């Protein structure tokens with residue numbers, strides 16, 4: 001099963017980022033089929049997009065000379081790709097841009113599940129894994145991708161700030177990764193204790209975890225008279 005219609009729709013709207021690989025339903029390839037606790041697998045492209053849109057940080061893996069490295073990065077989803085950037089001097093990003101195979105993962109932690117046994121205690125989460133090869137972006141695609149990443153972290157900010165200079169752009173590698181092979185796992189629900197533990201006189205339940213943005217703090221060298229813009233003050237996700 002594919003959802004290349006998402007791909008085509010995105011291409012029509014925005015042009016360049018889409019690599020036009022057929023987007024399989026999450027968990028639809030042998031290596032992305034969730035085997036452990038498969039009832040937590042979500043085989044839905046909408047859920048894949050929703051988790052990616054809700055996250056701010058991804059972890060990107062690359063193996064170099066047999067050693068796996070995992071790099072945390074900011075990112076954005078654009079249609080059926082994810083976009084992220086790093087230093088042109090980074091050997092890991094250089095390897096990714098050259099097409100090294102990768103696993104891109106986003107995890108949102110939603111709660112602690114306190115069961116009556118250590119074995120059944122767990123977490124509420126939404127997580128995504130994407131497998132594939134990155135593609136380096138240049139020119140207008142690169143500029144649009146940098147804006148997309150900024151817009152994902154904080155919409156409207158790009159319009160206020162200085163755009164990258166030619167030198168800054170040269171120092172930055174921007175890559176896209178198709179969502180063509182992915183998996184989504186979502187864990188929710190109450191503790192799943194074994195019947196023999198339910199009579200134990202110990203509290204069990206879920207402690208939710210939510211994202212909170214604190215009050216903005218002025219830069220020490222802020223020009224006098226400037227106040228926190230509305231889009232920063234009101235930014236919640």
Ligand SMILES: Cc1cc2nc3c(=O)[nH]c(=O)nc-3n(C[C@H](O)[C@H](O)[C@H](O)COP(=O)(O)OP(=O)(O)OC[C@H]3O[C@@H](n4cnc5c(N)ncnc54)[C@H](O)[C@@H]3O)c2cc1C
Nearest residue numbers: 031032033034035036107109123125127128129183184185
């Ligand atoms: C916040 C958090 C905490 C966790 N803590 C633990 C822990 O302490 N111990 C533990 O064993 N497991 C934990 N998990 C679950 C863990 O991520 C794996 O799903 C689990 O260990 C099974 O791994 P596996 O390789 O045997 O799965 P398999 O089902 O064999 O993996 C097959 C395929 O399923 C997909 N897949 C597997 N796990 C995930 C996932 N989490 N998200 C998206 N796709 C996935 C991948 O495409 C993978 O290639 C945690 C998950 C999260 C998000």
